[in-house]
Amino acid sequence: MQIPLQVTLKDMPQSEAVESRIREKADKLGRFYDKINSCRVVVESPQRHQHQGKLYSVRIDLTVPGAELVANRAQDEDIYVAIRDAFVAITRQLEDFARRQRGEVKTHTAPGA
Template sequence: MLQVPAQITFRGLPHSESVKEHIQEKVDKIQQFCHSIVSCHVVVEFENKNQHRGNLHNTRVTVTVPGKELVSTHNDVEDMYVSIRTAFEDMTRQLESYVQHMQGVKNHQTLIAGKIVRLFNGDGFGFIESDDGTEFYFNANHVSHPAFHKLTVGMPVHFIQEMGHDGPQAHRVKAIEKQAE
């Protein structure tokens, strides 16, 4: 159980009991996975500022665990529920890592080499092709260095593979530094 009740905040859209219940189900699920959660604050925000992309739904999940604050954010143009689901999926991965770390489990995942083949800068995602030809989805939250907006098509990268709902995803994406000759 949370040491304090989950806070759910709506900004730019009316309070909705059904959305609040949906979020509370997600909070209950992560509590079952990680019993050391101290607090959880979820902000669902609606912005109607972008003429080209339309309405923007932002979800930010902030979870406090002993000694650490974990934050997950996701923006989705079309669907608030997709934004909520994706933010909680990312939070679940962060909590898995936290729990493993607290249990002393070392996670030695293999780095995969590839190159960026498509970027959708305005939407914050792209695709990487590994050296064996497999394509991996990634988004701005999965990039460790450099910042997402500095990535370019053709750039060589290293990453760790994780399975998402729609197939393989690249996490901890990092550009490969060119070696001086």
């Protein structure tokens, strides 16, 4: 299933390779949940004057019926590692959301009840 995808690269030059990797990862999300409304991915490199090297941060906003899932903690010096980590985080959230929608999550009863 083709997911409506919006890719934004901030503070860095456009890169077809980076956008291609993001599209590839986004398409795989459809395997876990087929009712994704939209996916927005923002990749940025905000540090301009750092001696150790650039850190890339990736934020993913995934809209599904009744919720919006966000992964925004992926940071790494390697842009592809940051993208991978962000998609791992959003995939985990999407899997959990899909389980809750299907009613597969156990609910705990209060002790002594």
